[in-house]
Amino acid sequence: MEIKSFYMHFPYCIKKCNYCDFFRSVNHQMNFELYHQLLEESQIKHVKLLDQYHSSMNKLKTFYLGGGTPSYWGQAGIIFLEKFFKKNKIIFEPDYEFTLEINPGSNLASDMAGWSDLGVNRYSVGIQSLNPFFLKILDRIHSKQDALQLIETLAKEKKSYSVDFILGLPYSQDHKRDICFELAEVLTFDPDHISMYILNVDKNYPYFNSLPEEEWIVDEYLLASSFLKNNGFVHYEVSNWAKKDKFSKHNLNYWKLGNWTALGPSASGNLFHGLNGEGIRYTWNNEKPSYYLEHLDNKKHKLEKLFMGLRTSYGIDPEDIFSKTELELFINIVGKWQKAGFANVAGRIVSLSDRGFLMLNSLLDEVFMKITTF
Incomplete structure (x- = not known):
């Protein structure tokens, strides 16, 4: 069975945002050598697991490098992945999609040519808001200007890119956040894709008591969706809007329950086999080259x-x-x-x-x- 989608997780961030529940390591001195060793040792076991289920991943349709903030991997990551692809005989189909997650302020500009040469042809930009007040509330390290400069660079280079926003932010009802105003500013740079996620936190969240009422969040979501659809975007998934033919191929494979492989701390892969939907889901350990295995039955x-x-x-x-x-x-x-x-x-x-x-x-x-x- 030939697997066409591959997710790799980069765990490092400069700063921990107060709302984030993805696995990440907050480290100003990112230990790439240790991370590379973990990937290489994990891949040995990964190949054995795929062999066990008569699967391989040599010719990819999608590759997604998420995190964390993988753009911080920079030249070290470009060199590592180039060798990794060659060693594992991984190539890409002609209509492939290779997505790199990036954050404003992560010095992408100096490495963009290298990422492009590696094969990156789509970027996912974590803006979350263009309002300085809310950026501070979210503990984001970038400014509004950083965000606009990044997407302006992507637009000038004619790159395909998506922009992430978060809805239901603390104090957004009190301050009457205008999400459509923020979206309109981003649309002047002609992105292909917009993702908007409703903030989901527990009672320990520092601003839990300042979250907006449910009715406000509903109105914000519906208003933003209507605005994007009126500007030529298709609402194709709960949290995702895109121009025609610019849907995320990688994520669509998830939602359509295709097969995908995964590598890196906390990353999960799915292998469905058999006529009745049986299969396995494997999730990598955060710090060791080992995985947890879950068997998926028809139910x-x-x-x-x-x-x-x-x-x-x-x-x-x-x-x-x-x-x-x-x-x-x-x-x-x-x-x-x-x-x-x-x-x-x-x-x-x-x-x-x-x-x-x-x-x-x-x-x-x-x-x-x-x-x-x-």
Whole structure:
């Protein structure tokens, strides 16, 4: 089985943002030598695992370098990956997508030519906000000017890039944050793709008591989505909007439950095999060249197919997921969703509206409550 997508995790950051729950190591003296050794030792076990499941990853359609802040890897990372690809006989398909996550202020400009020569043809920029007040609240190390300079550079170099924003920020209701104003400023630099994530934190978050009301967050999300769609973007996944033909190929593979490999601290890969959706998920240890293995049975596969499918505008075909008895119950549920404005039905395909995306977890709870055999 030829695997076409590969995720690699770079764990280092200059500073820990107060809201981030991804695995990262805050270190001003990043130990690349130790990290390289971990990747090389992990890859030896990785190849054995893939062999065990009759899989390989020699010709990639997508490669995603995430983190952390992988742009800080710089020339050391470019050299390492060049050797890594050569040693493991990894090449890219003609229409490949190679994404590099970057943050404003991470000195990408000096390394951009090297990353491009390596094969990077898409950038994901972690801006989060263009309002200096909210950047400070989020503990971001960059300024608004840093952000604008970076995307201006990407635009001038005619690079394909995505911009990340966070919604539901502390004090955003009190300060009447204007997300559409921020988006409009970014759109003057013609990005291909926008991601917007609703802040999700626990009660220990330092600004937990200053978070906006749920109704404010709903309005902010719907307003931002409408603004982007009116400016030519397609809302193709809960948190993602893109120009036509500029959807994230790598992430679409996740949401469509394709196979992907992964390497690096905390990174997870999926290998589905067999006709009934059985497979494995492996997650790498944060500090050692070892992984945790989870076996995926048909029931888990159906659950993920339902959840992932409803996350996207492609939706689901319920007949591919539910038994005949379950299907009748689900159709009744969907009828109620339609009346409430949460769902759309086109032939056999069920998809969610913008408001339905916001209600996804609650809608799934209703499915599990009423279809007890699922």
